[in-house]
Amino acid sequence: MIEMVWDGHPVCDVNAPRAVGPVRAEIRLASQVFPPDGAGYFTTCFHRGTTTYGRDWLFLESPGTGWFLGAVQSMQGEHYCEGDEHFYLDGAVSPQIHGTGSEDYYLGCFWPNLNYNSPFANCVGDIQEEGGGTFEGSYAVPSCYSRFHLEAPIPFFNRIDARIQHGGFDTISSRYASLAFSYLRGRPALVQTDSIDIGSPAGEAAHGYKADSSRPYGPIAASGSAGDSTRVSLGRRRMSTSTEICPAPGTIRTTMSTSAGSTPISTSIRGSRRGKIG
């Protein structure tokens, strides 16, 4: 275990406009034995540069298994608020964790933020004060936020892809820096062994796919969360799916429901294609 202790200064101030310090660090080493296949290494990902149009800012991307623990981030340039965090877990095509904006991710909200220090989230300094007292000037100085998911670290079993938008649409050009924290084992614990091409008669037949009473709903206006649960809004209608993940060969049953009713879906999994966890 590495436990970092500091005395009010940020762990990492990558864009410090002035000397910071003194920073006091205390490293405590404790003897603790972990199972060889059951533990991850403390791993960080440092990323500094200029944001790219149309692409989320990368916190951490890696195959493997572990916990995503949070990040320290500095932003400077154009207005960087409303950048939603997007955390894609285990290869999901849409983020399981989708926030409402960078200032919210750091539990600040309603930018420009005041200086605050809480156990799991911080903003270093009064942003507008440091920006000369003007709204526009506040973007010109490097901000420094941190967020640690220690009360609820985010597990992943195959891959982690943690990103955050810059601005609400990834359209600003700013200088960003981030340091993301994780405990990571490079070998995935969850391996995809099969997939079903819904809509392909051959694919559906090969998997015994059945969707009773299924019918097209038309275009879905909103993206939902992937993973084993999907909820999307269709106006005032509600549609959801819940999937029973089958650890052994057998039948996977899913129910897709709307406010108008439910549609049971089932498919089979062969022994050779069973999901693997290890």
Place this chain on the structure above:
Amino acid sequence: MIANRFCILALSVLASPASFRAEGAPAGASERARSITPAQAAKIKYSTQRFEYLDVGETFVFRLKDGAERRIRLISVSEEKDSVIGLVRRAEVKVEIDGETIALTCAPYVMPTETRGLRIQADTTSAWLDIPKRVQFSLWDATDPIVDAKLFGFPLAGYRLFSHGMQAYNEPVHLGHRDGDPAGQRFYHNYGIDLAGYEGRQKVLSAIDGVVAGANPEQGDLTIKDDRGVIVHFGHLDSILSGIREGAQVKRGQWVGMLGRRGGSGNFSHLHVGIFLSDTDLSADRAARNLNLYPWVVAAYRSENDAGPFAVARPHKAVLTGEKVLFEGASSMAPGSSIESFRWESHDGTRAEGARAEKVYEKPGCYIASLWVKDARGRVDVDFCRVRVYSRSKPEDVVPTLFVTFEPSAGVLADRPVHFRIWPQGRDVSDIRVDFGDGATVQGYEPYSAITHSFRDAGIHIVTVTGTAGDSPVTEKVVVHVETASVSLDRLPILPGLHAVGQFSSHNKKGLNGDSRWRLYDDEHGDAVIFDVEGPGCVRSLWGTDIREGATFRFHFDGEDAPRYTIPLLEFYQGKHPLFPPPLASYERRGRWIGDISWMPSRIRIGPRASRKRPRHGRRPHRRSIPGRLSRSWMSSGPAASAGSSSRGNPPTPSFRM
């Protein structure tokens, strides 16, 4: 050898050795009639309880705060004694309250009864204590707390109530060396309460604000006097902190020392908590024997801990072979719920459903009967009743017991060491074996030696200690409630167990700033649903901003139609609800212009269905377990996990939102 069980108080405030006298008093010893006068009761600021004394046929009128009166008439009293040492074990006290007959149980571990706006307890009878009349009652207006927990706190840190042995009001002593044996000490513990614990590791906290009246580290005695002259006495401390000396100010909840077995402790490590009503009483070693501290201690503990239910299988039993033992589980408690089921389990595997059970023991020895309770929320607890069985033909002088301590007893985390220390009482016990209930055992345990054990899985673990004394079995059990840490840094390297996390968020699907007034859907009651999940799991944190007055959370679990919790959002985030206290609940302004941020890491467990809450609100992370591991995850939670989503209310000045 401990020849004298009686504790000698060696307080620095005592004027001369001549004033020292025994703490305990043998049963039947002649003392002057004891009572608590109205003037003395008025000095006790920790509770509004009043003390009344009635003979059979007498009536007393109690005035409630709203002016209503309750007429209480004592109808009858009947006591029961054990057949081994002949001490009173319980009494049934029948009273008539405004014409309605109620049977009150007067016995150790019984909490007060509430009826018709009145809280009443039959504290003691003249068979236990020399009181002016037949029965002493404690009375409260039921709207008042049993004890004001802001003034009187639970005195042990990181301690789970009922985790260890206890000697409650009027209970014949039984934990110390030869306590309760025919050849040992035979008296009632009515001068306070004893809470057993791990010697030298268990922190002791001041129960009250006050000034240290005396501190004697050699004897382990500490007295703290409040501003009305009422004195709380802690006995047998292993150590007293260096700053805790005579004249020092202490605050309620302040760490003052460590639990121990100094002085006349009976060789069992415990904290004795007693009350003296004045300096004069302290000098004369005249403890307030009329004051039943058990309800105070329970109420103080419950006010500080979101815990429950509490199985209460106590008090202990002393019986002869062939005698029918009646077990009584009605003293069990389920704060905020009700107990749905009771199950008694005996050493021989026999079981009985119901609050009451009977058992006959054919061979002498020390046995344990386990009481399992389950409340309406599905929460489970277990407690143990120690039964000492003596030969009917010729009762043994001593039936030895095993005394078990462990630390911590609350907040025990999976994979974290728990320290155990065990020794026999009364006489030697051989072949001591410790079974931790998870497959791990220690054979040939050496009494008094310190051992540690880490429980891999969260949940309820029963540790069973067995041995033999001659041909007789000796058994003791304790329960360890193991939890999963909310934040456990040294567990983070351990890779996650298979489960899923997710969130519901008010994020604008088009990437815009307008992420207010969001909900999953409206339910049949018109409530905005912002979190709805099937399957076992745990809500780990909630976040929101711009919280408005009038908004209310309604938490539904396990398909319940009625919300289990209905909490105004402001109250929830400001930490005003006892289940979600600060500092974890956070409510502060972090934006320059508008908006308070509210955040609450929670450990709300969810069942197979859902929760509904009121709108304008935020972070709702949850954890979901994958089928195949459901029951384990539901019971034990596994490693902490989840992440959140967010939504916000309607910013009143959206022009500042970028």
